[in-house]
Amino acid sequence: MNVYLLGMAISMLVYIVIGIIVSAKVKNANDFYVAGRQAPLLLIAGSMIASYTSTGMFMGDAAQCYDGVFSPIIIFAGMQSAGYIIGAVFFGRYLRRMKVFTIPEFFGKRFASKPMRILATIVAIVTMTVYLLSVMQGIGTLMNEVTGVDYNFCITIALVVFTFLSVTGGSKGVLITDTLMAGIFTIGMVVACLFISNNAGGWFDALTALASNPETSDALSATGRLDGTLYHDGASNIVWGLVYGVVWMSVCMVGPWQSSRYLMAKNETVVVKSAFWAAIGVFALEFLVGISAVFVNVVNPDMPDSSRVMIWAAMNMMPKLLGIILLTGVLAAGISSATTFLSLIGTSVSLDIIGKKGKGDKQTIMIGRIAMVLIAVIVLLLATFNPPSIFWIMFLGGAIIASSWMPVALASIFSKKLTRTAAFAGMLAGFLGCFVLRLYASLSGTSLPVYFDPALVGIVLNVVAMLIVTMLTKVTPEETEARAEMFILPKSEYSVGRAKGVILSTKRSMLIGVGIAVALLILWIIPYLSNKI
Amino acid sequence: MEIAIAIFLGLWLSGASFLAYRRLKREYNVVFDKQEEKEVEQ
Secondary structure (H helix, E strand, O other), rough: HHHHHHHHHHHHHHHHHHHHHOOOOOOOHHHHHHHHHHOOOOHHHHHHHHHHHOOOHHHHHHHHHHOOOOOHHHHHHHHHHHHHHHHHHHHHHHHHOOEEEEEEEHHHHHOHHHHHHHHHHHHHHHHHHHHHHHHHHHHHHHHHHHHHHHHHHHHHHHHHHHHHHHHHHHHHHHHHHHHHHHHHHHHHHHHHHHHHHHHHHHHHHHHHHHHHOOOOHHOOOOOOOOOOOOOOOOOHHHHHHHHEEEHHEEEEEEHHHHHHHHHOOOOOOHHHHHHHHHHHHHHHHHHHHHHHHHHHHOOOOOOHHHHHHHHHHHHHHHOOHHHHHHHHHHHHHHHHHHHHHHHHHHHHHHHHHOOOOOOOOOHHHHHHHHHHHHOOOHHHHHHHOOOHHHHHHHHHHHHHHHHHHHHHHHHHHHOOOHHHHHHHHHHHHHHHHHHHHHHHHHHOOOOOOOOOHHHHHHHHHHHHHHHHHHOOOOOOHHHHHHHHHHHHOOOOOHHHHHHHHHHHHHHHHHHHHHHHHHHHHHHHHHHHHOOOO | HHHHHHHHHHHHHHHHHHHHHHHHHOOOOEEEEEOOOOOOOO
């Protein structure tokens, strides 16, 4: 039996056993949907890192770095990390104070508006289903490549595992398995980076070899290679990094698979501190994955399919046992994101669409579980038949959240004048602007200039629509009251020790920026510039 | 240019943390005021 297949099979069995154990702890709807609102720092930070990190990072971002656009990837990774910090302090804490179960419910409650909740639900479900589909395809590709087992069989097995985890353990189970998986892929990646750099001649020698070779020197430059991996000019490559930095920063701020974790946190200190750990963790992982993929160029510069770079490295540059750990980690990254997406989609269908009015806890949980199974079946059918027309939708995930949710989410907290009609118009304009532009570009085969990215256009349309409609409408007393509720510090937060602790931690976190700049200089820039030809 | 990227990312992240720090300090003042009130009463 293929040892990699064995490793993956054992890891999936372990997750299932954990899922069964955790499911016994789910006593009511609160436990099932928001982990009893008692989750500690480790689980919230672990789940945020695991939900973000998926096969997209280990296969997509790694491929881009291998192909020579390391720097734009690092720009977007660094910018998005700030999204956690801003999101937790300027959105997550207020969200948690509303005591809602879902983010669409937050929008509905904040604006005392059912249509607002429905629109936010549609956006959330479309985005997360698309993402789930793309993660599943990543998992299928990984398992098929490593084990040689049929692709459709691989995605079915993976789907059964993550559906089981989401259905049995609910959000409580997802937090625990997510954190475990985050541990596995983080350890796997740290070890992998050490081995890959060692095999490439050692960290600094590998950088020297890459920088002094005319074929690979540009791969580590500020602009990256200009051979069309991204664009053919350096400025566009850098602007791409900046644009995606803004888009993914928005996702880390308000994206449902990130900010919903705050609803499960046991207090605001956990919200703030978990965001700082997530910011550091996600950036460190992006850096390690990216630089490892670049190092592979020293040993094998002619890989035909660069999305397989980490798989190739695990199977050819590492001892078998450690390779198994890395590949199990990549699989864990995919499954952990999939459990979060499926769990949130089921929650939204059950609570935002069907609603829990007049239903007991058992019935509400049962509806959520049925919804998750149904969504899983739909996603399996889509992934199996893989209609080519859905490919363009896959690029939309983060872009839609950035363009439709981000401006409204921030304005819903900081604007006294924003009305429910303006918020609805903004969200709809952002959603349609991004969706229609991407649809047009895909169907017509048009390559849009980097500064005309659908997400950016959507954000602008969202803000413009909010401003215009706000001038034409008036805030109702219900909306004013709902907004005021968010600014009341909960009694449970009145702890001088904890308040001092959280302020001190944000003060210290200003050092994150310094630390990241110094790390980049030492581990990449200075060795690169000293040897660049 | 590479050095500019490192400096930009450092400032970006530290700037975000600074904004967060200012916001939290302002909001948690209520907690410290309440504590002071208690101490004065005692």
